[in-house]
Amino acid sequence: MCKIYNFSAGPSILPIDVMKKANKEFLNWKNSGSSIIEISHRSKIFISMTKKIEKNFRNLLNIPNNYKILFLHGGARGQFSAVPMNLLKSFDEETDYINTGYWSMSAAFEAMKYSKTNIIDVKKIKNRKKHILKMSKWNIKNTSKYIHYCPNETIEGIAIHEEPNFYKNLIVGDFSSSILSRKIKIQNYDLIYASSQKNIGPSGITILIIKKKLLFNNKNKYIPSILDYYINYKNNSMFNTPSTFSWYMSGLIFDWILKNGGIEKIEKNNFIKSKLLYDTIDNSNLYINDIHYLNRSIMNVTFRLKHNNLNKKFLEKSEKEGLLYLRGHSLFGGMRASIYNAMPIEGVKKLSNFMIKFEKKFG
Known part of the structure; x- marks a missing residue:
């Protein structure tokens, strides 16, 4: 074969190696006599695991202490709605969405429900090759609450390798397909989100890296509680039952990365x-x-x-x-x-x- x-x-x-370890532990995790998918997310053994996972993730990406890490539901599509709901106070506020492909436009279409959304096209074609304008040439509005962009578009295979430096706007990055693939200057961002099914582990969770001060920003009383960053923060990402297996597997992935340089x-x-x-x-x-x-x-x-x-x-x-x-x-x-x-x-x-x-x- x-x-x-x-x-x-x-x-x-x-x-x-990760799948072998998960297979070995599946029926009897940590000598508990139970599978990881049977363990209560409120148990001391599970909470201890999540703290280690968060610590390893923070160390891998060198995330400063003024950023908080949340493990959320809903995939990246859920964040297409959650981001404007949490960062904006009213529909009248402007947002800038950088169009580089399918996923960045999907986020923009969702944002239109919650803000005055400026779609900024930065993808061009020259000599039959698609390229993206340098960030210095992006037509950013100083009046916009935040700038949203996707550094890696999985469908077209086009990417932005430049780091943002727009100091008058909040910077939001959808890193679903590029998280953990390279070093990131976390300080250049205010919020990063990434669904798990690329470099984090199996599908089921979305990791959020957010400046702590933004957790207290939300004044939108109509936001669903499950999408409210502050509520999820106060409940240690366990406002409802989390995807325990995906969380566990992400921890094994982080261990694997650490062991491999x-x-x-x-x-x-x-x-x-x-x-x-x-x-x-x-x-x-x-x-x-x-x-x-x-x-x-x-x-x-x-x-x-x-x-x-x-x-x-x-x-x-x-x-x-x-x-x-x-x-x-x-x-x-x-x-x-x-x-x-x-x-x-x-x-x-x-x-x-x-x-x-x-x-x-x-x-």
Whole structure:
């Protein structure tokens, strides 16, 4: 049986060591005689675990003490509503939403229900390559309450690697597909959110990093309690029963990152993996990537075949080789290789070798 590599955009690949540990502990966690999915979230043993998880996450990203960390429900889509509800006091306030792709626009459409939303298009095409304007050229309004952007668009494979420095506005970042993949200057942000099913663990939770002072900002009496940051903060992310298994698995992921060199080593590995794939594409006459090299995602490598009639054959042959879930998103077609933290370099090498062989035979 050939070695399987999962290139799914999410839920995504998890480290094999983490899954083995979870499997070993599943029926008898911490010698409690119960599974982790049976343990009360109010129990001392579970609360002790969550404190360790928060500490490790804070250390991994070097999060200052004036930021609080929440483990929430609802995925990133839930935050599309929660962010404006918590940061705004009235519908009359303006917000700036940076449009770089599907997910940033999805957030903007939701924000329109709660604010005067300015959509700022920063994605351009030059020489048939998509690129994103430098932040200094973004048409930001000083009157806007906050700026929202998504540094990595999973569907198109386009990314912003620049850090924000807009000092007159609050900065909100949707890091769902790039959290823990590289170092972040947390101080440059006021609020970061990230759903779990890429680099954090299985789906089920969304992690929020927020400046503590913003927790006391909300004056919106109509906000649902489950979306209220202050209520979730006061209840230690347990206003309702949390996704205990996802929380537990995220802790195992954080342990795995720490044991494997931390964010610095992860970032280095991600650069090596993405460079290998992009070099394979750039040196090819069959594969095409439409993103300018300065804005290429290191998490989601998208490409298309010059001859569309080869798409089906490419997917059939790749699956037989154990290279799974390479089909691109239905909105854009083509191929997409998601190479999150857990994807080993060996998996990317196998994909690269397959692409080269496929081109020699069919290209």
